[in-house]
Amino acid sequence: MPFIPHTDEDIRHMLAEIGVDSVNALFDEIPEDLRDPGLPRVPAGVSEMEITRVMNERATGDTLGPCFVGAGAYRHHVPAAVWEVTTRGEYYSAYTPYQAEASQGTLQLIYEYQSMMAGLMAMDASNASLYDGGSAMAEAVLMAVRANRKSKSGRILVPDTANPLYCDATRTIVSNQGLVLESVPSDPSTGVVDPATLKKWDGEDIAALVVPQPNWFGRLEDAAALTDWARRNGALVIAVVNPTAMAVITPPGEWGEQGADIACGEGQPLGIPLSSGGPYFGFMCCRKAYVRQMPGRIVGRTVDLEGRTGYTLTLQAREQHIRRSKATSNICTNQGLMVTAATMYLALLGAEGLERVAAQCHDTTRRLTERLTGIDGVSLRFDGPYFHERVIELDRPAEPVFHQLAAQGVLAGYPLGRHDKRLANALLVCATETVTEADMDRYVDALGQALARAA
Structure with missing residues (x-):
């Protein structure tokens, strides 16, 4: 926030009104040993002129030469029109479109994004959106456990060829909820998982199997065989994919005999530049049977009383859920701007x-x-x-x-x-x-x- 309007006198009046001595007293529920008495690594405040100079000096140090890194963040050409449109005020400052009658433009854009992503993944539905690829994988794991009502184990099989950064993020998010990520070893000579390796888990209660495509080493897994094994053993299939690759290889919805159940990943390749580490956005698609378990906003198309096309948030209540016990994740507004850019990028290409x-x-x-x-x-x-x-x-x-x-x-x-x-x-x-x-x-x-x- 660039400007905080409360003076010291204002703060004293407000604290007196609610009957506490200090702002710190408002956080007395936090145990003393968890509180940080100060921020020693945060430098003292400086003027706008000084911080502008510091940032300009740092920007000059950015490497602009050829980039061959990848590993989840990819330098693609972004047509100039993408961000010319995305940064228009109508999109740049748009909030979650709860009031459909005042938000038809934003709602239609999200609907078009969802339609294109569902088509790209060969899935029934898409949300818009998640924080990044790592948290998208974590949300997919949580969603699979909720959706697989036949499984009671909370066990997720994750090949060791999955992006280790995504695995770290997923483990951090789901471990405190009693879920267990079990590693599936890959063949060290090929860099992919041999489907025969999964025989170790035949007949066991497994909630879901993660299938990275392409995997961490750039290799293409035998997604069809892995998906069919999961089907035979009552596990859902979570596809963690590169969206650009889906234009030329078999999409998750067509893996094996029945396809994957959930597809997720990092949307950065779709029109988001490499901007010193972000922002990124995660995408998620799923089969129709599990759409009510999918976190994030979902836009539907309908007609009004006069037969005119209209768009509105659907299937989930305002702020997603009324009952906390039924909540998925409140990730509504977070990356709407990135979704806007991805929509422009996909529409242009x-x-x-x-x-x-x-x-x-x-x-x-x-x-x-x-x-x-x-x-x-x-x-x-x-x-x-x-x-x-x-x-x-x-x-x-x-x-x-x-x-x-x-x-x-x-x-x-x-x-x-x-x-x-x-x-x-x-x-x-x-x-x-x-x-x-x-x-x-x-x-x-x-x-x-x-x-x-x-x-």
Whole structure:
């Protein structure tokens, strides 16, 4: 808040009126040992002029060179029209459209977004929206446990090929609710889960199975086989997917004989730039049978008494729920602006445009990794179907090489040793449609020189 209107005298009057001595007394329910007496790492306040200068200096330090990092955050081309429209006042400051008669524009936009996302995922319904990909996976786990009334265990199977950052967020959110995430090991030689591995859980009470597609290593899992196993064992299927990839590979609603039950993931690739770490937004789609268990707002289309098309929030009460015991998550207004940008992006590209973007990403990644593996000391870690990320292995630890190339303005990939010491020499490399031949030349030359000098 840029301006707080209450003076010290105002605050004293208000505290006297309610009969307390200080503002701190309003928080007496918080145990003393949990209170922070101060904020030692927060610097003292400065003037607007000073903070503007600090932020400008930091902005000049941002790396604008070629980016091959990926790992859940992707640099795509965003047409200029996307944010020209998104930042118009009608959208930029729009609040949750509870009053349908005054919010038809916002409601129609959300409806169009939901329609496009449901179509992209081959699912029946979509919400709008969630905080990010990690919390979307957590919400999907909670939703699956609510929806799978036949399961009483609260056990969720999660392949170790799922994004570890998403897994950390999910574990943080669901562990205090008595849910258990059980790891499904992948084949270390292929980077995917062998469906036969799931036989260990045959006949057990499992609430849901998470299927990442593409997975953390960029590989494509055998989603159909994994989905069919879950069906046979009474577990719901949670698809955690890259939305751009869904334009060229089988979408969750068509996996196996019956399809996945819930699809979620990170919506950042759909028109959201890499802005120093955010904001992002999570998406979620589901089958019609579970739509009342889905958190977030849902917009429906109808007609009024005169037969004119109209839009309104549906299936959930204002602020989502009246009874706390029946609540899902109150995530209404949080990322409406990001959904607006995604709607503009999808509408501008259309189905054909998104497919062309996805195909170009795959082709660029193929050509890049072919060139990288031609360098002495570089090999491909996993072979097999992939989308736009692959794991290359160096003949030495990857982290120092990453920093060396970053100092030259080349973000060479994501060092996987940060999450698994067994992959200390591995880099997750990504290439999108924004990568040019000159970018690839620069990367190949920089990596080759770095490895040659070290040798």
